[in-house]
Amino acid sequence: MLGILARILKVLNSETAPAQIAAAVLLALFMGLSPLGAPHNLVLLLLVLVLRVNLSLFLVSLALFSGIAWLLDPLAHSLGQTLLQAGALEGLWTAMYNTDFWRLLGFNNTVLLGQVVVALVLAAPVYFGVTFIVRNYREHLRERIHKSRLMLALKGNKWGRRFYSIYSSLNH
């Protein structure tokens, strides 16, 4: 756990572009909210591995969003069911249902559709929110936190020292 936190802190403090960090969180959002066996996750996995997004942050975010997906499951089911049974969209769904590609993606599954819609709605706020946080952290917060009493207290603490040694080993 300390190792993961240290890695995240290292990423935040590194020169990695904020967009790359935000992209990792964004991809984790889509993968984490979708059921594990969803076919589109294979494409997302390809993107995660090929694009230079931060893998540590991706894995942490994936775990976080998977937990959120479990909690959101009933809501996603209701949302998906409402959308799939909406009279105005029936023509669209019927056309998609008769297409191999969409059938393969399993769009007609209530939970899958609901969670993908939730992910789409959250995509822009998450991406821009993470970019904003990383930029602000680097410009204003990094030095202040480094010199804060909390950090000094942490360095004096047993666990804090262990965390710091992990963090330092990552930097070297």
Added chain:
Amino acid sequence: MSQWIRWWGLGLFLALVLLLWLGTNPLIQWSLESAGTQAVGAKVELDSVDLDLNPVTLELKRLQVTNPKAPLRNIVEAGRIEMSLDGYALLRRQFVAENMAVEKLRFDTERASSGAIEGRMFSRKKKDSGESEAGTDLASMLPGVELPDPDKIVTEERERLLGKVDELDGEAQQIQQEWQDHIDRLPSRDSVDNYRERWNELKDKDPLRRAAGVRELKKDIDEDLDTLGGLDDRLKKDRQRLSELAARARELPGKEARRLMAASGLDDGFRGVTRKLMGEQLNGWVDIGLTGYRLVSKHMAGRKAKAQEQSKPPRGEGENIRFPEDQPRPRFLIKRSAVDGVARMADSSVDFSGTIRDITTEPAVWGKPTTLAIDGSSKNGTTLDISGTFDHRTAPGRDQLDFRIQQLVLRDARFSQSSKLPIVLEEGRANIDGNLTVSDGELDGAVNTEVQQTSFAAGGENTGDTARRMARAIEGVSGFRLDLGLSGSLASPKISLDSNLDNIIGQALGDEVRAELAEARTELEEKLRAELEPRLDELAGRQQALEQYRERIDQRREALRSIRP
């Protein structure tokens, strides 16, 4: 741009995809085994699975389905199953097999290790042998060996019989109460006196007022007489009903004594003796058949759909919504399945082959029922013919199975496992005709068996005199008939059996045993009557009360008529 690309990531992805492909067969095997195990409630195992993509075929080697009730045996085992799949349908998440070949199918085979799964889904409770008809040891109850104890039966049946009498008495009590109400509403002595007084007063009045008064008095008395007239009809009906109830109550001990003796397989005509002798075996055979049917049918469309409608989908699974399709196809469909195998039937190994068509979990979508046609033969002349239709296109669905087995060779078949009267059919040839219909969980079936060229071995070391006589009678049988009837529901099937063996045994035991049985029945009847006597007297008393009411009605009528001007 290159700062965004991680080339080793592409290599890792390809390696992962390769790993996934290599793991496909074990993954399919694991999925099939777990789904099957969950469905059956005991281990379902495969030796290997092989998926080919060009053309898309799936091959399963040595499928074993454990019998959940006998974990050391398989209900069914298939040597090899090959399916040619529709690749496009797979892309649509549909499992559609144009053809399937099931080879070396065998039933009730031995397993190398137990197929029980620990804990879950394997908690089918065994029936209490005391309640099960199958567990009754007839020989121990046979006359001359040990007759049923009337005192014990009376103690066991007391509450139930009193309940029956209470039921009859309750109705009689209600009739009596209604009559009490009628009697309370009858014109009282005061009203008769009142009419008399009015008549006396009218005598002193002038003719005009007297005539008017007389008319009015007559009208009032006539109304009361009409009321009494109506009660006459009612009284007649209720007397008849009470008399019926009293007769039924009087006959109850006799009827119950006959019923209880018959339930023990010991009525005068020995009807049901064969049922008792073969009970365990019969129940076992029917149970094997119905277990197999339940396993298949519980995954048929109607039931699954109903179950899904009632509950929310499990977390993470959701629900797949259907939309109109140009060419609707079910999620699971096997259009044609050729099967071949060996069925071990008694002393015959029947090589069979046949076709099962339109196996699907959504027959309503596919629009065709599942049909089955199988025939086979053995070297020793046994022939087998099975046909069936499993139609679940509309709820509640209807399954029909017809089968015919000719010249089935029987050797060392256990008829009765009774410790005091074991019976083994050493040899014989059977012709069996059967049919079974299941609709909405209700069973309706018949299996008529005619066995010829029989040779029985009956009796053992513990066999008593009477059982020995029965054994001799059975050993002399050269042919017999068994007509098995199946009714009730899948959850609690009822089996009936009619056989000419009943008469053969009855004749063998003769008048002496019949007289012994009649005596036992009379004793039981007397004990039951003594137990119920006080309640029966109470019921007879209610009939007497009704007689008193009739007298009171007549008295009132006379009184009214006597004063009517």
